Amino acid sequence: MDTPQSEKPGVRWLVPAGIAVTAGVLIGAATPAGAVVVTEIQHFMDFYSGVFTLVGLTVSMVAGLVATDRMILKIQHRILAQALHRAATLISMAFLVSHVVIEILTRNADVVQVLLPIGRTSAIALGTVAAHLMIIVALTGVARARFATGRRPWLWRALHWLSYAAWILAIIHGLLAGRQAPVWVTWSYLVCVAGVGVALLARGLVTVRPRGGEEELPEExxxxxxxxxxxxxxxxxxxxxxxxxxxxxx
Amino acid sequence: MARRHGKNTVVFLERTARLANRVAVAGMVVVMVIVLSLVAVVERVLLAGRAEAPPDGEILLQIPEQSPRPPPSTPSRTRVAPPTETLTQQVSTFTLAQRGPAARQLYGVRPSRPPVVGTTRFSRDRTWALGTTAIPAPTDQPVMPQVTLFMARWDEGVWRMALSGSPEFSPMVRQAPVAMIPAAEKRLLIRYSDADADSGSAEGLMLPWRTGDAWTIMANRGASESVRPLGAVAFRGGDGRVLAAGDGRLYRFCTTESDKGLLLVIHPNGLATQYYEMTKVTDVPDGGTVKQGDYLGRIGTDRSCGGAPAGRPQVRFAIRQGADDVPLNGLRIGGWTFQERAKPLLGWAERGVLQVMPGESMANFGPTDIVPPDPPLVSDIPDITVEEK
Amino acid sequence: MTGPTLMGPMVTHVDAPRLTLGFDRFERLDLDRHRAVHGRLYEPRLSKLMAMADQVDLRGRGGAAFPFARKLRAVGRHMTTGDIAVVVNAAEGEPGSLKDHVLLTRAPHLVLDGAVIAAHALESREIIIAVAGKGPALRSIRAAIAERKLPVRLVELTERFISGESGAVVRAVNGETPVPPGVKVRTADFGVDGRPTLLSNTETFAQLAVLSSLGADLYAGVGTSTEPGTVLLTVGGSTVVETPIGTPLGTVLERCGTTAGQGVLVGGYHGGWLTPAVATHVPVSRAGLTAAGGTLGAGIVLPLSPGTCPLGEVTRITSYLAAESAGQCGPCRLGLPDVVRALNALADGSGGPEGVRRAASIGRGRGACSHPDGTARFALSAIEVFEQDLTVHEVRGGCGLPVRGFLPLPMIEGGDGRLAVDWTRCDGHGLCAHLVPEIIRLDRNGYPIVLNTGIPPWVESNARRAVAMCPALALRLTTPDVRAERRN
The missing domain is CATH 1.20.5 (Single alpha-helices involved in coiled-coils or other helix-helix interfaces)
Structure with missing residues (x-):
């Protein structure tokens, strides 16, 4: 009973609008005035896309952990947290792609290094591994509904926990590779670490104390x-x- | 939780789904913006052609981007915002034209890489530009890269340029807006470019490390065809911290990253000292003032502008004025006088009776120009001979 | 009586046929046969046409029974200014109705005659026929159009319950989403492409053709004095019968070879139930059926044979109706599942008829079309008529009869899924109920109750999201094949 896409009114103007916007961007970037803007964008991305990938990943992890809480949050908050988790992952993947592309364009990394964790500096290799893990985790997230009918529901969680490894590697990569960070960047790293730590703590409490949230005697x-x-x-x-x-x- | 209020709860529950939809849509919009920006950036890079890769695989992105091919702009049209990406290319060509032959002579070979251009300052309406260019040294020559400051002005559809050391530079600096170049800096630049300070007077400069420490001096002829035994000088030792040899203003060449690059400190007397191969370079911005003894960087092996590798961390040091290097011969810095002789081909530093050859260590006596008097020449000493009766 | 033919359902008639004239001899009346049976085409002027329609009080046969003369007048006002369009609504959204299908497959030229007559009178240059699905009806009407070389536009509609609503048809013709418009717009003033439009049911146009060919006096020769003419009824979802208005329903049922059984539903799934006693004697007319608590509607008559649980049948149909909502009006979208829940409660004895009444009242008068009203009427009349069965359910929690599915529903297509809970994993998180509140509610303990309706289209994306978001991965979308396997 699928509604055919042509029946939904919103979708019909979306595709032509998307094409028009993309064409506009392509044309605009070719003009010299556009070149100035694009250079600014490039500068911004060169400096910040890596940082924002990590920030997005952290927000995503915190939101995902928060969404499991049953003690404090009401159900609608949990749903919103899950929605935020997905949106943050999507955004951080976009920043990841732009980060990798920019680093290749500025010759700080080879194309090979995108696929294999090799290279003179271990910092970039760490980044590669972190990126691959991120992609695997994101794919498991997208395919979550498949696991609902599978025979091994625990598999999903096990795979999804790779995100912690990805995150740690990403933090180390961020600290080692690249420029010397200004003070605020270092502070933001600390904040990210703290955020995930707190969220993990909350998650741990949920597993230990099931719903209800009060301390229970074993018989109870x-x-x-x-x-x-x-x-x-x-x-x-x-x-x-x-x-x-x-x-x-x- | 489910049905306390009947229908209203259900409608309220629906809002959750709607909100979740909105969050998802917002995420998609942000992703589209990022993707489109990336597309524009990639398109830009493709249009400009691939940036040339240096032999060792390093290249740094300049602001604005380096374009080896000039874009098809019509010169007769006046623009509100001049095309800054053409500026880089034009400065590069101009530098090669003006300073290329001299560089070739100094390096001994033609420069293999195009000049590295950095525009560090624009006027508010972007019709004036001040920046740096460096002609990278060949990788088998242990020499200091040739560096120049440039001024550019957008005038009736073309960029008019001048390099420091050429006669057109100073008038342009004078005309530049004061908001872009303060008066004090203008004076400094003009003096540096006009080279009308008497060379040889390195008054008030000291060796570029902490007073009292002794560092090792390394020297060689520089380019293979060079005749100067102290053509290329480098220092290493002590605590490794390189300090400014004198007060002045700092300019950065060969990089946009804040912790690398070749530094040029232009001193009030018109001389400039050059520091290269450093790492963890100070983040004093271009045109910023430094005081004698301020931290500039650590000895290192950075070769953003080419040059042969030294193997061990060091700081390459040179003196410059106008368009040329200032030979060390006869220069007094930090209480030492550098000497060069052609036959035999020797260079050394001396202080009083002390003589230091390359490879040996010398102490920094500070910005003193009190030099112990030269030892009397043997010929001045009256010949005391016992006359025979 | 014509037996089952390759062309579809059985067609029969009480007394002299008019619309179904010639069906004894021919399976399908092509142009020649049509002219032979019905004679020449007369195209009266608008004033004459309106007078004729007034005289016989010709009413629309699509269910609303709007006076056709009034409609002609309303559209005719725009004759000088606008470019009028004529639309034949052959959508036939209800599963229990077959008359439009029969007319199109077997007497397409009668319908075309009616359309041409109306178009000529209104000086309209555009005739549009809206057909649901691709089947023999579409092929037949296409062939007929080709035969007459008429510039008639064919528009294909989706086969949904609300596809036949006039606003939805106009929107579909205009290329918009085929749901009833949120704000009621008079089709006579703004219809196809914003032009004045005459939109009527297939049978109405066929009746118009018969009226024009017979003349008003002869036309009024059968039927009642207030409601002259014949009407096409679909009985039992399988037989189409033409009968003069006023015939007792019992006669019609007998002609079709069935009885009233446990009760008769008249007027389709937006109509009302009649007890067997009433059903046998009630005259088939608007006045008569309305007085008896039903409605004529589009002529759907569904007797419920014994041997099946009436409450279960009604619940099944109401579930289908709930899923067929357009989904754009809150009271309908959320209220109809409530009615289903109330019926479920009634069936297992945990609730009473007041629950159904309360649930059914929410849709009353609210909404862009009559779907909530009609469904409410259907459910409420059911609990009146099947009172006895109700009591049994209340007392014993079930009447012991299975649900045999006698009331027709469209075939389930492949993509129709249901939400199911894996109870070994469910831990009562409750996110599913927040995302799909139409289908899933939480019980006292916080565990989900999944309504057994299909998944309506507007719910699909949320249903998939609920499956993905369930923290315990306990929710899944099943397909009918899987369910069938599980059952065995």
Whole structure:
């Protein structure tokens, strides 16, 4: 019962508008006045796209960790946190691409170094590994719905945890490679580290204390789990009965 | 949580989905902006052609970008914002034309890389520009790269340029807007370019490290065809911190990164000292003042502008005025006098009776020009002979 | 009575046929046969046409029963200024209706005659026929148009329940999203491309052709005095029967070979139920059926045979209707699933009829079209008529009868999925209920209850997002094949 794309009114003008904007950018960049603007953009990207990749990654990780919280957040906040997590990942991937492209253009890195973690400086190699891990993690995120029908749901989480490794490598890469950082950049690194640390702590609390959030005695938590199980069974059987009722028997 | 208020809760729940949609859309928009910017940048680079790769694979991006091919601009049209990407190219060509032969002579071979241009300052309306050019040295010659300051002015559709050391430079500096070049700096630049200070008077300069420390001096002839035994001088030792030899204003060549580059300090007397191969270079901006003894960098192996590798960290040092290097012969710096002789081909530094050959260490006595008197020549000493009766 | 033909459903008639004239002899009336059966085409002037329509009080056959003369007058006002368009609405959105399909496949020239008559009277140069889906109906009308070499435009519509709503048809012809417009616009003033448009049902145009050919007096020779003429009914979703207005419904059912069974639904899924006793005697007319608590509508008559759980059938149909909402009006989009939930509660004994009444009242009068109203009427009349069955459900939690699916629904296409919960993983996080509140609600314990409707199109993207966002990966989208496998 898919709505054909042509039926949705919003989509129809989107494609021509997108083409027009892209053409405009391509033409504008060829003019000399455009060249001045583009040089500024290039300067900005050269300096900041790497930083923003890391910041985006950090925001994404913090949002993702926050979204698992059940104690403080209401459900709608969790959904918004997940939406933020996805948007931040998308943005940081875009910055990652632009960072890599700019570094290749300025000959600070070879094209080969994008694919393989080789090179004179280990700093760039670290960046390559971090980027690859980021891509894998992002792909698992995109394909999350597939895991819903698979037989190994734990696999998704295991793969997604590679993001921590990617993040750590990205931090080290940022500190080692490239220019000497001005003070505020170093401070922002510290803030990123602190943010993820706090979020991890919150996540740890969730696993240790399941929903409810109060300290429980072992018997209490066991009986609570039993009650939960019973409630779940009740819901399931009610659901099944409802389904049976309107199921057409032949 | 689900159904406390019936329908209203449901509508409220729907808002969550709508908000989530908005977040997703915002993310997509930002991504599109980034992607489009990247497309524009790549297009720009492709249009300008690939930047030439130096033999050792390093090149640094200048501001504005280096373009070996001049874009097709019509000169008769006056623009509001002059095309700055043509400036780099034109300065590069101009430098090669004006200073290329001299560089060739000094280097011994034709320069293999195009000049590295950096425009550091523009006037507010971008019709005036002040910047630096350096002709990179060949990688097998242990010489100091030739550097020049340039002034450029957008006049009726063309860039008019002048290099420091040429007669057109000073009038242009005078005419430049004061907002761009303060009066004090103008005086300095004019004096440097006109080279009307008596050369040889390196008054008030000291050796470029901490007073009292002793560093090793390395020297060689520079280019293979050069006749000067102290053609190329470098120092290393001590705590490795290179300091300004005298008060003056600092200019940066060969790089946009803040911790690398070749530094030129122009002193009030019109002489300039040059420092090369340093690392962790100070971030004093172009045209900024330094005081004698201010930190400039650490000895290193940076070769942003070419030159043969020395193997060990050092600072390459030279004196410059106008368009030329100032030979060290007879120059008094830091209490030492440098001497060069042709036959035999020797260069050394002496202070009183002390003589230091290349490879040996010399102490920095500070910006003193009190020199112990020369030892009397043997011929001045009256000949005391015992006369025979 | 014509038996089942290759061209589709059975067609029969009570007394003398008019629209279905010639169906005994021919499977399809091409141009020659049509002229032989119906005679020459008369194209009266507008004033004469309006007078004729007034005299017989010709009403639209699409369900709203709007006086056709009034419509002609409204559009005719623009004759001098505007470029009038004539649109034949052959969308037939309801699954239980087949009459438009039959007319197009077997008597296309009758419909074209009607359209040409209207176009000539209004000096319109554009005739558009809106057909749903690609099938024999489209092929037949296309062939007929080619035969007459008429410049008629064919527009294909999606096969949805609301596709046949007049505003939705106009929008589809204009190339916009084919849903009823949010603000009601008079098609007579602004229709196709903003021009004045005469839009009527297929059968209305066919009746117009018959009226023109017979003349008003002869036309009024059958039917009742207030509602002369014949009407096409679709009985049981399989037989089309033409009957003079006023015939007792029992006669019609008998002619079609069925009985009233447990109750008869008249007027389609926006109509009302009649008890067997009432159904046998009620006359087939607007007045008669409305008085009995039903409605004539587009002539859909669905008797419910014994042996199936009526409540279950009604729930099944209401689920379908809820999923067929255009999704643009809150009261309909959210209220109809509520009705389904109330019916479910009724069926398992956990709720009562007041729950259904309350849920059905939210859509009343609100919305861009009559979908919520019609569905509410359908559900409410069901709980009146099937009171006995209701009591059994209330007391015993079930009547013991299975749901046999006697009420027709369109075939499920391949892409139709359902949301299902993997209970071994569900931990009651509740994100799904926030993303897809139409289909998923949380019960007392915080666990999800998934409504067993299909996934309406406007919900699809949120449903996929819910599947991806579930922290326990406990939600999934299943396809019908998978479900069938699981059942076995």
């Amino acid at each position: 938590s066991r009986s609570k789990a039993a009650k939960r199980k019973a409630a779940r069974e009740a819901s399931r059987s009610a659901q099944q009965a409802a389904n049976e009722r309107i199921k057409v028997s032949r």
